[in-house]
Amino acid sequence: MMNYEAGGPPPRSATPAVRAEDLTVVRGSRTVLHDLRFTVPRGKITGLLGPSGCGKSTLMRAIVGTQAGITGTLDVLGHPAGHPTLRSRIGYVTQAPSVYDDLTVRQNLDYFAAILDPGRAAAERRRHHVTRAITDVDLIHHADALAGNLSGGQRNRVSLAVALLGTPELLVLDEPTVGLDPVLRRDLWNLFHDLAATRGATLLVSSHVMDEAERCHRLLLMREGAILADETPDALRTRTATDTVEAAFLDLVDAAAATDHAKESTR
Numbered sequence: 001m002m003n004y005e006a007g008g009p010p011p012r013s014a015t016p017a018v019r020a021e022d023l024t025v026v027r028g029s030r031t032v033l034h035d036l037r038f039t040v041p042r043g044k045i046t047g048l049l050g051p052s053g054c055g056k057s058t059l060m061r062a063i064v065g066t067q068a069g070i071t072g073t074l075d076v077l078g079h080p081a082g083h084p085t086l087r088s089r090i091g092y093v094t095q096a097p098s099v100y101d102d103l104t105v106r107q108n109l110d111y112f113a114a115i116l117d118p119g120r121a122a123a124e125r126r127r128h129h130v131t132r133a134i135t136d137v138d139l140i141h142h143a144d145a146l147a148g149n150l151s152g153g154q155r156n157r158v159s160l161a162v163a164l165l166g167t168p169e170l171l172v173l174d175e176p177t178v179g180l181d182p183v184l185r186r187d188l189w190n191l192f193h194d195l196a197a198t199r200g201a202t203l204l205v206s207s208h209v210m211d212e213a214e215r216c217h218r219l220l221l222m223r224e225g226a227i228l229a230d231e232t233p234d235a236l237r238t239r240t241a242t243d244t245v246e247a248a249f250l251d252l253v254d255a256a257a258a259t260d261h262a263k264e265s266t267r
């Protein structure tokens, strides 16, 4: 397992964290992602934004290796997505918190830590990692509370703490700020920036809240299973001559809809 505590951020590899070329995903009888081509740079926060149903979760599942029906190229940390060596190098938090309600926050973390780093000899290291993860997500005052008695936002943060346990190189977070109040949302974004800056982690964070896009280093904007933009928030605003990422996104959506309409009317 990678651990960057001793020497700060790791040396950055030249290969991107994620590289997709002609990536297509079919779910059931539907093509949900169409010929995607993009890269996710290492050590940065990339926001994956788009309306509900555009394919964000499907793309994340493909990247972490849990999605069937994939064709094209999808490389993650230098290996094909789903490669067994990637398991301990990726942290993935789904929209539904995966915690045991009848265990306390610390017991949940102890359980997953024992799976990641088993054995008596590792007990002290596990204790340290568990306390660090609980502190990272600001749940230290709830460490002994039963997960089942926590709020939805707190349970989400327990899931995030589990994902942080192994000090993953790539963190894939599916709508991590849903249901959080503005203060917690800000604190979580500060944590994401800290993970990128001091631990060298790569974060791919999905959201359909456009103001969160302004907090990302790079953006992948999606609509109906296609990538509308792959650039920095500044470059996006400049290119579309808009003041906010939300306005830029609406501009691109309108342009894409007009192109679709023109194509349909010439058929």
Ligand SMILES: Nc1ncnc2c1ncn2[C@@H]1O[C@H](COP(=O)(O)OP(=O)(O)OP(=O)(O)O)[C@@H](O)[C@H]1O
Binding pocket: 027, 028, 029, 030, 032, 050, 051, 052, 053, 054, 055, 056, 057, 058, 059, 208
């Ligand atoms: N098992 C499935 N079989 C067929 N289509 C599916 C299946 N699961 C999801 N889809 C479709 O795939 C598309 C993309 O879904 P996905 O969950 O990736 O979108 P999303 O952008 O993450 O949405 P949200 O923001 O609401 O979570 C949707 O149109 C959805 O209806």
